[in-house]
Amino acid sequence: MFVRTNTDPLPRPNSLHDFGMRSDSNPIICLNEFTYKKGTEVYGEKEPADYVYQIKSGAVRSYKLLSDGRRQIGAFHLAGDIFGLENGSEHRFTAEAIVDTTVRLIKRQSLELVAESDAMVARNLLSMTTINLQHAEDHMLLLGRKTSLERVAAFLLEMDKRLTASEVMALPMSRRDIADYLGLTLETVSRAISHLHDLGVLGFIGNTQRQIVLLDRQELASLDLQH
Amino acid sequence: MFVRTNTDPLPRPNSLHDFGMRSDSNPIICLNEFTYKKGTEVYGEKEPADYVYQIKSGAVRSYKLLSDGRRQIGAFHLAGDIFGLENGSEHRFTAEAIVDTTVRLIKRQSLELVAESDAMVARNLLSMTTINLQHAEDHMLLLGRKTSLERVAAFLLEMDKRLTASEVMALPMSRRDIADYLGLTLETVSRAISHLHDLGVLGFIGNTQRQIVLLDRQELASLDLQH
């Protein structure tokens, strides 16, 4: 049986409470909500990192650009995810809303103050950074050594795991976003998905191509070579 | 002028003292030395992470394997570097000595105990994890979007920065190691280096091809596209 050992999650803080604090008992913590329209920037690379974000609904992409426009998306952030947490004072990615997205805001400064005295909060900050690190480590293997089909299969399995909405998987991101996440072109991604469709591994729902149902996770997992 | 902003280091713990503790004042901390022969394994992926290592002399590669043998090196560890620090209980890479390597050992458990009560130690643990994360983030951009020449140029600049021994850069790792770090084949790495040699950007010292002198860092930097 297939076991995805290296992505087994650590105990994962997935709400503000998991920082070890309650908003009502910590008036220092500023907890506002904000909504970003599709395509708008949440923050830019090298901007001061004053806030940490948790997605209430929607989806966000974090990316770096080369000077000639080549883009590498480092991560997608979905409902429940916390992002924008930096240790330095600046953001190291640009973050954009993929669709209309509502987030909760936490002032970074107040988080750091609490972490100073509360070991549990400090441990959770470390734990979240570690989760990001693990994801980046696995993604390096994908980008450096996997074929286009293996990358797309890995992507679909990752999204299947994280978008546990229902039977069908409603991808918020475009083929271009997927391509820039996987280090491919959008055409190559499209061809790989078509190929998987022909193999009977997945099917489409409706007349948009972003609603995907995985028909054979076993087969998909065998296409994404593991370590 | 060229500024490599995204790799500007955070305040970097580069000795055991930087954990915020002194070995003499903390008898809990076990501080042994050990030497690994060239090519031997320091630890394997998924082994329990009981120790943290600091390199006294030598060099180490950390890598993941796919089941068919494809290898992705995630990082090289050089003299002074600390590696093997995990948040979970298991190592996520295999670590091997590239050359004969002497390390200092720190018991992980004692580190965690101290971090529990000492906020400064905790902060330094987080800071080290963040440095690893930043490196992985930059490396994703390289693996996903850079050409072979850009990758090799970036690699030489990184090593130039970290192997500040002298005028000449004595690479401890083989072309195959470099290739597996950059997501290329060893032939492509060799061709890129030969090309840079022909351009007059670098020269060889002696009759081994691992002693390299960078003749034109400016030119090299312009070949490695920035963001």
Next chain:
DNA sequence: CGGGGGCTTGAGGCCACTCAACGATAGTGG
């Protein structure tokens, strides 16, 4: 209905990979 964005598909090209040969070096043992 017209326009635009997103997706697919085809044709051709190119960059990196594969396969192979060769030279140089270091280590080994006679």
Next chain:
DNA sequence: CCACTATCGTTGAGTGGCCTCAAGCCCCCG
């Protein structure tokens, strides 16, 4: 000291996987 071997690096020739360029379809939305 000299074979002998294994390892490492370079270089060439040819292949192939992914990219580039292009056309066309579908759907959404004004």
